[in-house]
Amino acid sequence: MSKRIGVEVSIAAAEAVGLCDVDVIAAYPITPQTHIVEHLSEMVAEGHLDAEFIPVESEHSAMSCCIGSSAAGARTFTSTSSQGYALMSEICFIASSMRLPIVMAVANRALSAPISIWNDHADLMYSRDSGWIQTIGENGQEVVDLLIHAFKVAEDHRVMLPVTVNLDGFTLSHVIEPIMLPDKAEVAAYLPRYKAPLRLDPKNPVSFGPVGMPDVYTEARKAQDEALKAAKPVIIEAWKEFGDKFGRYYKPVETYKAEDAETIIITMGSISETAATAIDHLREQGKKVGLVRIRLWRPFPGTELVEAIKGAKNIAVLDRVCSFNGGEISGPVCLEVKSLLFDRGMNPKVMNFIAGLGGRDVTVQNFEEMVEKASNGAAPTPYEIINVRE
Amino acid sequence: MAKETGIISWKKLNLGIAITEPGNASQLKTGDWRSMKPITDREKCTKCGQCYIYCPDMVYSKDAEGYFVQNYYYCKGCGICAKECPVDAITMVQEVD
Amino acid sequence: MGIASEALKNFKGFNLKNMPEVEPLSPGHRACQGCGEVLALRLAMKALGENVVMCSATGCMEIITSPFPQTAWKVPWIHVAFENAAAVASGVESAYKAMNRKGIINQPDVVFVGYGGDGATMDIGIQALSGALERGHNFVYMCFDNEAYMNTGIQRSSGTPFGAGTTTSPPGKKSIGQSTWKKNLPAIAVAHNIPYVATATPAYPVDLMNKVKKAAMVPGPAYLHIYSPCPTGWRCGIDESVQVARLAVQSKVFPLYEVIDGQYVLSRKVAKPKPITEYFKPQRRFRHLTEADVAKIQERIDAEYEDILKKCGGDGKGKEEKE
Ligand SMILES: Cc1ncc(C[n+]2csc(CCOP(=O)(O)OP(=O)(O)O)c2C)c(N)n1
Ligand code: SF4
Ligand code: SF4
Ligand code: SF4
Numbered sequence: 001m002s003k004r005i006g007v008e009v010s011i012a013a014a015e016a017v018g019l020c021d022v023d024v025i026a027a028y029p030i031t032p033q034t035h036i037v038e039h040l041s042e043m044v045a046e047g048h049l050d051a052e053f054i055p056v057e058s059e060h061s062a063m064s065c066c067i068g069s070s071a072a073g074a075r076t077f078t079s080t081s082s083q084g085y086a087l088m089s090e091i092c093f094i095a096s097s098m099r100l101p102i103v104m105a106v107a108n109r110a111l112s113a114p115i116s117i118w119n120d121h122a123d124l125m126y127s128r129d130s131g132w133i134q135t136i137g138e139n140g141q142e143v144v145d146l147l148i149h150a151f152k153v154a155e156d157h158r159v160m161l162p163v164t165v166n167l168d169g170f171t172l173s174h175v176i177e178p179i180m181l182p183d184k185a186e187v188a189a190y191l192p193r194y195k196a197p198l199r200l201d202p203k204n205p206v207s208f209g210p211v212g213m214p215d216v217y218t219e220a221r222k223a224q225d226e227a228l229k230a231a232k233p234v235i236i237e238a239w240k241e242f243g244d245k246f247g248r249y250y251k252p253v254e255t256y257k258a259e260d261a262e263t264i265i266i267t268m269g270s271i272s273e274t275a276a277t278a279i280d281h282l283r284e285q286g287k288k289v290g291l292v293r294i295r296l297w298r299p300f301p302g303t304e305l306v307e308a309i310k311g312a313k314n315i316a317v318l319d320r321v322c323s324f325n326g327g328e329i330s331g332p333v334c335l336e337v338k339s340l341l342f343d344r345g346m347n348p349k350v351m352n353f354i355a356g357l358g359g360r361d362v363t364v365q366n367f368e369e370m371v372e373k374a375s376n377g378a379a380p381t382p383y384e385i386i387n388v389r390e
Numbered sequence: 391m392a393k394e395t396g397i398i399s400w401k402k403l404n405l406g407i408a409i410t411e412p413g414n415a416s417q418l419k420t421g422d423w424r425s426m427k428p429i430t431d432r433e434k435c436t437k438c439g440q441c442y443i444y445c446p447d448m449v450y451s452k453d454a455e456g457y458f459v460q461n462y463y464y465c466k467g468c469g470i471c472a473k474e475c476p477v478d479a480i481t482m483v484q485e486v487d
Numbered sequence: 488m489g490i491a492s493e494a495l496k497n498f499k500g501f502n503l504k505n506m507p508e509v510e511p512l513s514p515g516h517r518a519c520q521g522c523g524e525v526l527a528l529r530l531a532m533k534a535l536g537e538n539v540v541m542c543s544a545t546g547c548m549e550i551i552t553s554p555f556p557q558t559a560w561k562v563p564w565i566h567v568a569f570e571n572a573a574a575v576a577s578g579v580e581s582a583y584k585a586m587n588r589k590g591i592i593n594q595p596d597v598v599f600v601g602y603g604g605d606g607a608t609m610d611i612g613i614q615a616l617s618g619a620l621e622r623g624h625n626f627v628y629m630c631f632d633n634e635a636y637m638n639t640g641i642q643r644s645s646g647t648p649f650g651a652g653t654t655t656s657p658p659g660k661k662s663i664g665q666s667t668w669k670k671n672l673p674a675i676a677v678a679h680n681i682p683y684v685a686t687a688t689p690a691y692p693v694d695l696m697n698k699v700k701k702a703a704m705v706p707g708p709a710y711l712h713i714y715s716p717c718p719t720g721w722r723c724g725i726d727e728s729v730q731v732a733r734l735a736v737q738s739k740v741f742p743l744y745e746v747i748d749g750q751y752v753l754s755r756k757v758a759k760p761k762p763i764t765e766y767f768k769p770q771r772r773f774r775h776l777t778e779a780d781v782a783k784i785q786e787r788i789d790a791e792y793e794d795i796l797k798k799c800g801g802d803g804k805g806k807e808e809k810e
């Protein structure tokens with residue numbers, strides 16, 4: 001039976017990974033991810049989880065260990081944030097190209113400099129082209145569920161790609177929430193033992209990671225591109241099965257009061273709860289506004305997003321990162337939304353706000369202002385950094 | 391042969407372009423890199439095996455009589471075997487073709 | 488008795504008469520003619536046999552064995568990046584450990600090996616190596632030291648010897664060539680208090696193979712530093728790899744020893760050392776050195792050798808040189 005407990009989200013995330021019966025965890029401490037791996041190592045130390053915990057000397061080695069472990073056929077997990085994510089980036093790209101179903105929790109944090117341990121989406125955005133499946137949770141329950149779902153999707157032989165589950169550092173990772181933890185047998189029924197299609201095994205020798213000359217590199221890239229495309233239906237199918245088993249249903253894009261909205265704000269992550277409160281306030285004033293939250297970031301849920309925003313005249317997109325592009329184009333999430341709309345021949349007004357950098361609060365009032373500006377078509381393009389002192 | 395050149399459809403690639411045919415580099419002829427060819431004089435050879443053990447290209451194998459014979463399909467003609475043979479039984483001769 | 492001595496109690500070595508026939512590395516590989524590094528790799532693989540998982544760093548021994556769609560590997564092999572072979576091997580070893588314990592597999596005897604060149608090991612990968620040695624994974628790490636970054640065109644590394652010319656330590660009016668002394672990585676490995684460290688070279692194949700075998704038998708981490716001549720980078724004759732490697736030992740430039748449970752043991756006593764000029768002569772990377780330079784290097788080599796002898800208990804109880 002599932003049980004509901006009041007628990008810090010990081011601890012719940014670790015418990016979820018434990019429920020998935022991982023074999024190997026290789027991790028390195030970095031705030032705000034640390035509680036996740038601390039708790040996992042405690043579970044291993046207490047004998048609650050039968051796994052090898054490799055206390056590596058860097059995140060670069062964490063991901064390298066994960067690749068070795070996953071290629072050997074073990075269910076493999078790690079977790080990181082920000083600088084640690086950046087340090088392992090070289091190896092993250094290799095993990096997806098080698099098609100290894102590693103699962104990683106990323107407690108999202110700003111990138112240095114100045115060094116900041118607080119939340120934004122710089123690490124999520126810098127890693128978006130790394131070939132991983134990327135989901136982002138809004139609350140603790142969702143993080144737990146997305147982690148279990150992540151292994152299911154990653155290890156599906158139709159997919160075979162690594163997955164990150166993103167959770168906002170501190171604002172989500174460190175809060176205490178009531179969370180339903182499924183029991184081990186339920187999870188085992190949903191997530192059978194991983195069977196690697198190919199593994200490092202002297203009984204069946206395989207060479208992983210050969211040299212790719214120009215006569216094969218494009219084909220290798222094409223195969224990987226197709227794999228990420230093909231992952232979307234499997235992700236949705238696995239959410240359906242999850243819902244049927246555990247009673248909580250998920251989809252790539254979440255909408256809130258968006259059906260008849262003339263103005264929609266698009267967000268990602270836990271900040272969406274604040275945005276929803278702002279939407280409530282504005283609706284009380286009779287304004288036709290709504291919220292759309294992206295849960296599946298890679299593969300990008302274009303069709304679902306178009307479906308969610310197609311009725312709106314004004315769209316505000318919140319970016320949680322400064323992407324230093326010279327100022328004549330928008331931030332990363334907004335650029336993708338615009339590209340999607342352009343390709344589909346849709347032409348609503350799209351405005352881009354950059355907020356919540358390095359732990360800066362984004363209040364209900366901030367959201368109300370952003371949505372109001374968007375409703376009036378008054379936001380400057382291509383973007384505006386809000387909440388900044390002159 | 392498509393298989394040898396790597397020119398295949400993306401649909402046919404293994405996951406992560408893994409190679410599942412162990413040691414298939416042995417299809418590759420490296421003998422044509424050679425300009426000098428090692429020839430063994432069996433009169434002199436003591437069957438000590440130094441040529442076999444020092445060859446970087448796994449060219450030698452032992453025959454029924456205990457002599458070490460070259461597989462010229464692979465021999466790159468480096469001359470290490472000739473240099474290391476303790477009784478100078480191997481001579482490097484110019485390839486002619 | 489220490490861990491390594493205990494494990495090696497009944498060690499039976501190879502000899503020239505009963506070399507294992509197995510060649511886990513196949514011919515058809517793309518190494519240059521007369522490559523001493525691939526010869527060292529070949530011999531190591533003969534000693535390791537087929538119940539292994541190989542984790543390769545980027546470098547010559549990766550490139551020449553794996554251009555798609557061919558592999559020279561008959562044993563499981565993985566290449567991930569330049570600097571992380573030891574970390575990848577840590578992951579493989581841990582995966583096997585967990586899966587064996589959990590009853591998912593039953594393969595308790597597989598040997599896990601990480602390997603890389605001097606650049607991969609001594610420079611960019613030293614952190615990953617140190618981490619893996621310190622954590623105590625049951626694996627073997629082999630450094631194939633050809634004293635430069637050969638795969639990218641002969642750039643200097645911290646393994647390049649003083650005075651050698653490379654493409655990033657070129658001799659010139661204001662440069663002697665490499666201006667720093669070779670890093671002593673075996674000593675750094677020893678400082679991790681691991682059970683087994685050894686130096687080897689393909690000029691002494693039986694010695695090399697025995698050391699590889701021992702490294703595989705010892706529980707916990709083992710480090711092998713394998714001196715591997717590169718005719719392309721050292722600019723010697725393509726038939727001279729073995730000879731140059733032998734001269735390196737005979738001139739005390741590359742002493743052969745083991746460190747078993749922290750105890751240094753000389754493998755090969757150099758009774759009548761040759762002057763380093765004999766070792767330098769076939770290699771054009773040293774050709775620009777003046778007599779004064781050579782004298783300075785000789786002095787350093789003598790001192791380093793004395794140091795090894797001292798660590799081995801003074802008189803160098805090693806066997807006479809002959810193989
Ligand atoms: C992170 C990174 N930096 C640099 C390179 C380029 N690179 C590939 S192999 C190599 C040199 C290899 O030298 P070494 O480890 O000594 O091996 P060798 O080729 O000499 O056997 C370099 C610099 C790389 N592949 N990855
Ligand atoms: S090294 Fe010379 S003597 Fe020894 S087996 Fe080879 S050819 Fe014969
Ligand atoms: S010439 Fe070189 S490659 Fe040919 S057999 Fe002799 S050692 Fe081997
Ligand atoms: S460059 Fe040197 S080490 Fe690399 S394959 Fe050629 S000879 Fe061997």
Ligand SMILES: [Mg+2]
Nearest residue numbers: 604605635637
């Ligand atoms: Mg090198």
